[in-house]
Amino acid sequence: MATTATTYDQVVAVHGTGAGERRRVSVGRVLAWTVLGLIMLVTLFPFYWMLRTAFSNGAALSSEPSSLLPVEGTWGAFKRVLGLATTAEAQAQGGSGAALDIGRYLLNSVIVSVCITAGQVFFGAMAAFAFARLRWPGRNLVFFVFLTALMVPPIFTQLPNFLLVRDLGLLNTYAGIILPFFFMTPFAIFFLRQFFLSIPREVEEAARIDGAGAVRRFFRVILPMASGPLLTLTILQYIQAWGEYFWPLLVGSDEKVRVITVGLGIFRAQTPQGTPDWAGLMAGTLLAALPIVILFALFARKIVNSIGFSGIK
Numbered sequence: 001m002a003t004t005a006t007t008y009d010q011v012v013a014v015h016g017t018g019a020g021e022r023r024r025v026s027v028g029r030v031l032a033w034t035v036l037g038l039i040m041l042v043t044l045f046p047f048y049w050m051l052r053t054a055f056s057n058g059a060a061l062s063s064e065p066s067s068l069l070p071v072e073g074t075w076g077a078f079k080r081v082l083g084l085a086t087t088a089e090a091q092a093q094g095g096s097g098a099a100l101d102i103g104r105y106l107l108n109s110v111i112v113s114v115c116i117t118a119g120q121v122f123f124g125a126m127a128a129f130a131f132a133r134l135r136w137p138g139r140n141l142v143f144f145v146f147l148t149a150l151m152v153p154p155i156f157t158q159l160p161n162f163l164l165v166r167d168l169g170l171l172n173t174y175a176g177i178i179l180p181f182f183f184m185t186p187f188a189i190f191f192l193r194q195f196f197l198s199i200p201r202e203v204e205e206a207a208r209i210d211g212a213g214a215v216r217r218f219f220r221v222i223l224p225m226a227s228g229p230l231l232t233l234t235i236l237q238y239i240q241a242w243g244e245y246f247w248p249l250l251v252g253s254d255e256k257v258r259v260i261t262v263g264l265g266i267f268r269a270q271t272p273q274g275t276p277d278w279a280g281l282m283a284g285t286l287l288a289a290l291p292i293v294i295l296f297a298l299f300a301r302k303i304v305n306s307i308g309f310s311g312i313k
Contacts, residue, residue, distance in 0.1 A: 051282075052067075052068065052069065053070075053278055053279055054077050054078070054279060054282040054285075055074065055077070055279075056070045056072065056073065056074070056077070056279050057072035057076065057093050058076070058093050058278060058279035058280065059092065060072045074093065076089065076090075076093040076279070077277075077280045077282065077283035078283045080093070080277070080280045080283070081100045081102055081267075081280050081283045081287065083100070083101065090280075093279070100263055100264070100267045101255070102288075104255070104258075105258055105259060105260040106287075106288070108174075108258060108260070109261070111174060112177050112244075112248070113238050113241040114238075115174070116178055116182060116237070116241040117238045117241055119178075119183060120181065120184060120185050120237050121188065121230060121233055121234050123183050123184040124184040124188030124189050124191075124192060124233070125188075125192050125218075125223065125230065127184045127188075127189045128189045128192035128196055129192075129218050129222055131146075132193045132196035132197045133196055133204060133217075133222070143189075143193075146186050146189055146190075147186060147190065149186045150186045150190075155246075158246065158247065161247075162250055165179070165180070166251075170251070171252075172251070172252055172253065172254035172256070172257055173252075173257060174257055176251045176252065177247065177248050177251055177257065177259070181241065181244075181247075185237075188233055188237065191229065192226065192229060195226055195229045196222060196226065199222065199225055199226075203225075204221060204222070207221045228302065231299070231302060232302060235296070235299050238295070239292055239295070242260075242261075243292075244259070244261065245262065245265065248261065248262050249261075260284075260288045263284075264284050264285060267280065267281060267284060268281050
């Protein structure tokens with residue numbers, strides 16, 4: 001018994017009883033979850049404030065600016081944005097009386113975003129294949145030049161692009177909005193090149209032995225293996241194209257090609273009563289952002305996994 005007690009005391013002295021360790025791990029976990037919860041609260045609070053404002057009565061917002069709940073909760077802002085409210089009803093709730101043709105603007109945004117995304121993903125994949133799998137003189141130098149384009153602020157290219165689009169007679173057309181973004185982007189090339197480099201060369205060599213040329217290897221071997229990164233790039237580029245504002249405003253201010261971001265900006269500027277219709281603006285922003293939020297929520301895990309696998313930190 002003495003020997004057993006001594007052995008137990010020695011084990012406890014060296015390793016502890018385990019309860020303290022479990023307690024320390026538990027405290028650390030609680031602290032980690034607390035910090036994570038605070039970060040999520042800070043991140044999501046603007047979205048909640050947007051909801052709170054969208055469901056408020058615009059005329060009463062100034063009376064309770066710090067209220068965490070909707071002020072005189074109403075659907076009036078959504079009716080104004082969708083054009084379902086009369087001018088008198090809109091002005092009674094603090095609106096300007098202007099309507100937002102959100103259906104038309106959303107359709108324009110979908111057309112522009114889909115075309116831009118399709119071009120960037122397709123041509124970016126071909127360029128990434130050339131940089132990663134083909135051997136040609138000056139390949140690394142040209143790739144370096146493409147990477148340096150990531151450091152050039154987009155605003156520097158706006159004026160030359162505008163003059164070119166104007167001279168081509170493409171102002172206020174879908175083509176004028178789409179063309180400057182349609183072809184490859186440095187980010188798309190870098191993103192896909194990182195994945196293409198990870199594909200074993202034995203797979204491509206087997207296709208080469210079977211008589212497949214570069215084009216066939218690209219479409220029949222490389223692209224099927226890159227379905228995950230291609231989907232991730234498609235989502236990222238679509239979200240970026242959806243959020244473009246300055247260029248569509250510059251060349252596509254006409255209502256027939258006006259995208260949702262430009263439409264919201266014009267809706268905000270229509271303030272005959274002196275102050276913006278914040279409730280209506282937040283309602284329109286919510287309707288515009290909802291498709292992107294749902295899209296990102298559905299594919300968030302795949303996006304994170306593909307970015308990590310492609311070597312982007």
